[in-house]
Amino acid sequence: MPVSIRELPEWPSDIEAHPLLVIDYQLLKEGNKAEIERLWDAGTHLGFWYLKNYGAEQDFIAMWAMAEELFKLPLEEKMKYEQGDDGMSFGYKAIGRYIVDAAGNPDPVEGVDIAKDDALSYPKISRRSYPGVVGDLMPPIITPFVEKCLGITDTMIDIFNDKLELPKGTLASVHQRNDFSASETRTIKAPANLTPGKLAVGGHTDFGTLSLLVNNLGGLQVLPPGTTEWCYVRPLPGHLICNVGDTLTMFSGGLLNSNIHRVIPPPGSQSKYDRWSQVYFSRPSDTAPLKPFLESPLIAEAFNKLTPERQKALSPGVPSYEWHTRRQKNYRTNNHKGAETWAANRGTENGRA
């Protein structure tokens, strides 16, 4: 079994971790104004925060058990369900299929992504098929996981909607649960004893709206705005790590910050263990055009102050699926041609003021 977050080897005392705001999900649900302000503060500055009292820790950990069963299958069997090089992110991801830097170095992690649409429509296939173990574990593990994550992301999306002074339900209207989207679960396993300094996941901003994350070990790092030093984010038992993705930055005219992050081997003695990570990516409906909601005076004012280059980066105007497919495609090792492919898988960090 993956080493659980509750049996973590001690965080090394000489390694500093970046402080994130701790937001209480139950207080958000109750409409607590001070907590909502703190969420806004986190979303508009670092773009990362801890979320406690979210009521789904076991659901995240159960996903590791699901993936562990899947990863045990022969490679030949798993490869029948690989994501492929056409820009789809659903399915199995074999080691080495994503690039981690502009030089095109391959990643060392194994992963599996399951579409929100497949989890909700099971046993009907909406987007693609998966190995049998995914079907077996859909009703007891995967679908309940997706349902819980939808509850959490919908709550925070509505709060951001209101803080952005958008008409009620504007952001929700482009994140409807029954609209097809690139929303998905992602389970990643990075092997123990990676070479120190090796990248497990290269520096990136997340493609979608909000990401929910549980790690059993450290290794995630953020580059806080205005700095040049990568800082660890320490996994805390009972706390989700949440972050803003690019599409929320675009919808908000840059007010909400999708911050750059990466994954390196876990610090200190933690590096002797396999690193498991479970993410839920909330992403807009496939057909939603990516541009700021300028009907909010707050968003319009913020957007108008940006440089033309940054405005262009935040207003591609293309449907969400097109943006996602382009980035995903250029992430694939087989499609790597040079530094331009790396640039093409980048997101709103381009043109950042």
Ligand SMILES: O=C(O)CCC(=O)C(=O)O
């Ligand atoms: O594994 C992690 O801690 C983060 C993974 C990540 O950033 C991603 O998959 O987008």
Ligand SMILES: [Fe+2]
């Ligand atoms: Fe990420």
